Amino acid sequence: MWAMVSNTEKAIYVANPAIGSLHNYGVAVDVSLLNEKGEELDMGTPVDYFGELAEPRYEKRFLAEGKLTREQVSHRLLLREVMREAGFQDIATEWWHFQLCGREEAKKKYEILP
Ligand SMILES: [Zn+2]
Incomplete structure (x- = not known):
């Protein structure tokens, strides 16, 4: 993948x-939110969407331009809020x-994982 985009x-x-990446050190996660039915909340793009x-x-x-809805942005804000409360940085x-x-x-604290 790196060769294609480098x-x-x-x-x-x-x-x-x-x-x-920080994932290789075990200090990063890629996550989203699910509703009570186990359905992913709409964040405006899928995870790993390569674009602005x-x-x-x-x-x-994007909210002002109508490319993201208020609901999508509020889902992202909720995700950031709960992850920050858990001690993560966005x-x-x-x-x-x-x-x-x-x-x-x-690098100081952890070994890199292949
Ligand atoms: Zn990541």
Whole structure:
């Protein structure tokens, strides 16, 4: 996957295997929310959607442009709220990604997993 995107604007969505991602250190998770029936809440894009519509940093703009609904944005805000309360940090580029720490701290504390 890295070979396909490494020289494109999509490279921000894929980890360089030579470096690894925070997932390889076991300090990151990709998650969404389900309702009481076990159905995924509508977040505006699927998990691992490679495009700006998935990026929290642009949510206000996409809401104003009608590309995201208030309900979709409120689902994302709820997910961020519960994950922050659990001690995770969110990132600006993927609504589903949460991590316990940054790369430097992860490198000091944990072994990388292949
Ligand atoms: Zn992730």
